[in-house]
Amino acid sequence: LQRDAKGQYLFDLLCHHLNLLEKDYFGIRFVDPDKQRHWLEFTKSVVKQMRAQPPFTMCFRVKFYPTDPAALKEEITRYLVFLQIKRDLYHGRLLCKTSDAALLAAYILQAEIGDYDPGKHPEGYSSKFQFFPKHSEKLERKIAEIHKSELSGQTPATSELNFLRKAQTLETYGVDPHPCKDVSGNAAFLAFTPFGFVVLQGNKRVHFIKWNEVTKMKFEGKTFYLYVSQKEEKKIVLTYFAPTPEACKHLWKCGIENQAFYKLEKSSQVRTVSSSNLFFKGSRFRYSGRVAKEVMESSAKIKREPPEIHRAGGLLWRGTPRTPLSIPLAPSPVSPGLESLRDSAHSTPVRSASHGDAFAGPGRSGRAESSERVAVIADESYSPADSVLPTPVAEHSLELMLLSRQANGAPCSIEEEKESEAGTPAAEAEGELRALCPGAGGLGPAQAQQVNKFVLSVLRLLLVTVGLLFVLLLLLIVLTESDLDTAFFRDIRQTPEFEQFHYQYFCPLRRWFACKLRAVVNLLIDT
Secondary structure (H helix, E strand, C coil): CCCCCEHHHHHHHHHHHHCCCCCCCEEEEEECCCCCEEECCCCCEHHHHCCCCCCCCCEEEECCCCCCHHHCCCHHHHHHHHHHHHHHHHCCCCCCCHHHHHHHHHHHHHHHHCCCCCCCCCCCHHHHECCCCCCCHHHHHHHHHHHHHCCCCCCHHHHHHHHHHHHCCCCCCCCCCEEEECCCCCEEEEEEECCEEEEEECCEEEEEEEHHHEEEEEEECCEEEEEEEEHHHEEEEEEEECCCHHHHHHHHHHHHHHHHHHHCCCHHHCCCEECCCCCCCCCEECCCCCCHHHHHHHHHCCCCCCCCCCCCCCCCECCCCCCCCCCCCCCCCCCHHHHCCCCCCCCCCCCCCCHHHHHHCCCHHHHHHHHHCCCCHHHCCCCHHHCCCCCCCCCCCHHHHHHHHHHCCCCCCHHHCCHHHHCCCHHHHHHHHHHHCCCCCCCCHHHHHHHHHHHHHHHHHHHHHHHHHHHHHHHHHHHHHCCCCCHHHHHHHCCHHHHHHHHHHHHHHHHHHHHHHHHHHHHHHHC
16 A cells, blocks of 8 residues: 555455445444554545554455345345344344344355255254354254255345345344443443444343434543434433543444434535534544435446356354455465454454354353253343454454453453353353452553543643633733724724723723832832
8 A cells, every 4th residue: 555545545446356336335444453443534544544553454344234235236235245244143243033043044054055955964064053152952953944944945145135134124233332331330232223323231222213313422531422302302312431532432433424324315414523512622523425325326327247246155164263254355375364353343352262262162061051041142131242352353362352451441350251152161260360350550551541631631721711811812902002993993992891891990900010010120220
């Protein structure tokens, strides 16, 4: 990349390589050295957005989920959205009932291995694949049953289309969650979907607000505010707390972009948004792309031969240390950095595991335990944190991850190290976590950075206040002492209020200062 190359150049280059025309639904995401996610801004230089040293590691993924993915014009677009939603399912972001989970997994099987063949698919073949963060033997049998009996004859394109139609009906379709806490301190996940703003707690959707009801979004530090105007002129403000100020700003920017994309009729209606009502404080941001209605109108005009799709076998075999959805962009050697790309639902790091453990699924003991209790996906707590690290960072040890969490002010919780996920005894995890979360005194890097930002904010406020007072003083001197006789000054001087101020306050104050100044001068002369 040239140093001044914009994000739009890189994105267009990638879409050209993928032969993708309906590209407005996608974006490029990266993670900075502090493990904070960012969307690549297309109007800015790529190099200037990166705080790390090259080579840069980025992730191509769906940014705006289509309102109706089955209505996309081209099959290549539907295929890429299918890969993204399949990844969401694997990482625990797409909640569904057991029956829906079995059907979705069966569609994936049909799309990637074709019709059931007794010669190629022995008993228990569905257990070789990892569709969800957790499996049960009953769920695997249900997946195989649907694949054998109901989906025979479906082509990959048909299975993918049916998968999209089913996924689009689920409550958590299009959810890219941001971990936060509400005013009571309860954990929650905030997300923006094609239909509105969503808050998830436990396994329930506690808030759903349509885009036309959202009147304003702003943030201050780690606090995010959502202003809502509902029926009967009822106005409410939802307040949530992000783990870090950077995570809160990312949440705010995602909300501004999603609202502009799904709510507005045309991109000319997009306005620059400020996070604060004060002109000298806060961030300013403007969505720079097209809106959903314009994208659909543009897609309807596409007239070309459908491009050839090279489907990659994206199913994850249990125990294989690779990403479940790998899209080979070119037949080139895989670098260690690219081999470890992994996606997540979080703005801040949550947990880590060894490269093999993260994808191997539960061991024998975990499988035996899960077979006793049927895994109903929707009955489990909504916790995509249990699967992976943020996108896309290289593998790190558990120790480095936990120390970074502590530096960011996130609590080190033994509950986050689940035996079925990590594949290690709970006692070992507890001992390791206790060793890594000692009570430390003093300020960490994150706290020191927050203090510096607060001091700079206060200094900026004082500087602006002094500047305003100085301007007012100059204006007062010009009004009272100068001979300028413009219409503006003349109108002010003729007002009764100004005359009263001039004769009762300003003139006595001027005489007092003149007297004191003469006294000081005389004192200096005498000495």
